[in-house]
Amino acid sequence: MKLIDTTGLAAAAAQFAHERDWGPYHSPKNLSMALSVEVAELVEIFQWSTEDESRAVMETGEADHVRQELADIAIYLVQLCNAMKIDLNAAVEAKLAMNARKYPAPDRC
Amino acid sequence: MKLIDTTGLAAAAAQFAHERDWGPYHSPKNLSMALSVEVAELVEIFQWSTEDESRAVMETGEADHVRQELADIAIYLVQLCNAMKIDLNAAVEAKLAMNARKYPAPDRC
Amino acid sequence: MKLIDTTGLAAAAAQFAHERDWGPYHSPKNLSMALSVEVAELVEIFQWSTEDESRAVMETGEADHVRQELADIAIYLVQLCNAMKIDLNAAVEAKLAMNARKYPAPDRC
Amino acid sequence: MKLIDTTGLAAAAAQFAHERDWGPYHSPKNLSMALSVEVAELVEIFQWSTEDESRAVMETGEADHVRQELADIAIYLVQLCNAMKIDLNAAVEAKLAMNARKYPAPDRC
Numbered sequence: 001m002k003l004i005d006t007t008g009l010a011a012a013a014a015q016f017a018h019e020r021d022w023g024p025y026h027s028p029k030n031l032s033m034a035l036s037v038e039v040a041e042l043v044e045i046f047q048w049s050t051e052d053e054s055r056a057v058m059e060t061g062e063a064d065h066v067r068q069e070l071a072d073i074a075i076y077l078v079q080l081c082n083a084m085k086i087d088l089n090a091a092v093e094a095k096l097a098m099n100a101r102k103y104p105a106p107d108r109c
Numbered sequence: 110m111k112l113i114d115t116t117g118l119a120a121a122a123a124q125f126a127h128e129r130d131w132g133p134y135h136s137p138k139n140l141s142m143a144l145s146v147e148v149a150e151l152v153e154i155f156q157w158s159t160e161d162e163s164r165a166v167m168e169t170g171e172a173d174h175v176r177q178e179l180a181d182i183a184i185y186l187v188q189l190c191n192a193m194k195i196d197l198n199a200a201v202e203a204k205l206a207m208n209a210r211k212y213p214a215p216d217r218c
Numbered sequence: 219m220k221l222i223d224t225t226g227l228a229a230a231a232a233q234f235a236h237e238r239d240w241g242p243y244h245s246p247k248n249l250s251m252a253l254s255v256e257v258a259e260l261v262e263i264f265q266w267s268t269e270d271e272s273r274a275v276m277e278t279g280e281a282d283h284v285r286q287e288l289a290d291i292a293i294y295l296v297q298l299c300n301a302m303k304i305d306l307n308a309a310v311e312a313k314l315a316m317n318a319r320k321y322p323a324p325d326r327c
Numbered sequence: 328m329k330l331i332d333t334t335g336l337a338a339a340a341a342q343f344a345h346e347r348d349w350g351p352y353h354s355p356k357n358l359s360m361a362l363s364v365e366v367a368e369l370v371e372i373f374q375w376s377t378e379d380e381s382r383a384v385m386e387t388g389e390a391d392h393v394r395q396e397l398a399d400i401a402i403y404l405v406q407l408c409n410a411m412k413i414d415l416n417a418a419v420e421a422k423l424a425m426n427a428r429k430y431p432a433p434d435r436c
Binding site: 025030033034036037039040041043044046047048 | 243248251252254255257258259261262264265266
C-alpha cells in the first residue's frame with residue numbers, strides 16, 4: 001500500500017487547471033507562493049488561540065473553514081507535484097526514512 | 110477511488126510521533142506554524158528564480174531538496190488532519206466542488 | 219542618525235494594544251504568526267503576477283492595498299520588538315555588518 | 328516626529344544592493360517571497376514553544392538569532408518600500424487611523 005496516493009486528485013487538479021487555461025500561471029515559483037498563502041490562512045485561524053483552544057477548533061464555528069484550508073493546501077501540494085513531475089509517495093517514503101535516522105526513537109538509542 | 114488516500118502516512122506519522130512522545134507539542138496551532146516553516150523552505154528555493162528557471166528546477170542540483178520539502182509539507186498536512194480528526198479526502202472533494210462553482214470553466218459559462 | 223527609528227510607532231502601537239487589553243495575546247509566538255499572515259497577504263498580491271507586473275503594481279488599483287499590507291508588517295514588526303524589548307536599530311546595524319562580511323561587494327574582492 | 332523613519336536604512340540597503348548588482352532580482356514579487364522566508368525563520372524559533380517560553384526567549388541562547396531575524400525582516404521591508412517607492416511612514420499613519428476606526432477602544436464605545 002502506498003503511504004499517500006494522490007492519483008485521483010492529481011488528475012482532477014490537472015483537468016481543472018487545463019479547462020481554465022491556468023497552465024501558464026502554474027510555475028513552481030507561483031504555486032509555492034499560492035501554497036504559502038493558503039497555509040497562512042490556516043495559521044490566521046490559530047494566531048490568537050491558545051494551544052488548547054486550537055485542539056478544540058473542530059467543535060467551533062471554524063470547523064468548515066479549517067477543512068477548506070487543509071483541502072486548499074492539499075490541492076496546491078498536488079499541483080506542485082504535477083508541475084514538477086514529482087512522485088509524492090516516493091518522496092514521503094524517502095523523507096520518513098531520513099527522519100527515522102535523524103530522530104531515532106528513544107528505545108532504539 | 111479516493112481523490113487522496115493518506116491512510117498509510119497517517120498511521121506512520123502517528124506512530125512516529127507517539128514513539129517520540131511528541132503528542133504534547135502537536136497542537137494544531139504548533140503544527141500550522143511548522144507547516145508554514147516547511148512551505149517557506151520551498152519558497153526559499155524559488156525566491157530569486159525566474160518562473161522559467163523554477164519550471165526546470167528538477168533538472169538541477171536542487172531536485173532532491175525540492176522532493177524533501179514537498180514530503181515534509183505532506184507529512185505536516187497529514188499530522189494536522191490526525192490532530193483534528195479531519196477526513197482530508199472528504200474535505201478535498203467538498204473544496205473541489207466549491208471551486209468548480211466559484212471558477213466555472215469557460216465552456217460552461 | 220539612526221538607520222531606522224521606530225520610537226513613535228513603538229509608543230503608538232503599545233498604547234493601541236494597551237487601550238484594548240491586547241497584551242495577553244501579544245506573546246512573541248502569537249505576534250510572529252500574525253506577522254507571517256500579514257506577509258502572506260502581501261505575497262497574495264503578487265502570486266500570479268510576472269516580476270514585471272509586480273514592478274508596476276503601484277500604478278494599478280492594488281496600490282493602496284500594497285501600502286496597507288506594508289504598514290501592517292511594520293506595525294507587527296515593531297510590536298514584536300516591544301514584546302521582546304529589542305532595539306531594532308542596533309539589530310539592523312549589526313545585521314548589515316554581518317551581511318557585508320557574508321556578501322563582500324565585487325570591487326572589494 | 329515621524330512614526331517610523333527608515334531614511335538611513337533605505338539608503339544603506341539601496342547602496343548594498345547596487346554594489347552587488349542585485350537590482351534585477353529585487354522585484355516586489357521576489358522581495359515579498361524573501362520577506363516571507365525571513366518571517367518563517369522567526370516563526371521557526373517559536374513553533375514548539377509555549378507562549379510563556381516565547382515571552383522569555385531573550386533570556387535564552389536564541390536571543391541573537393531573534394535579533395538577526397527581526398533585522399532581516401526590517402531590511403526586506405525597507406527594500407520593498409524602495410522597490411515600489413512607498414513612503415512607509417505615511418502608509419503606517421494611514422493604517423493606524425484605519426485600525427482606530429476598525430477597533431475602537433472600549434472607553435470610546
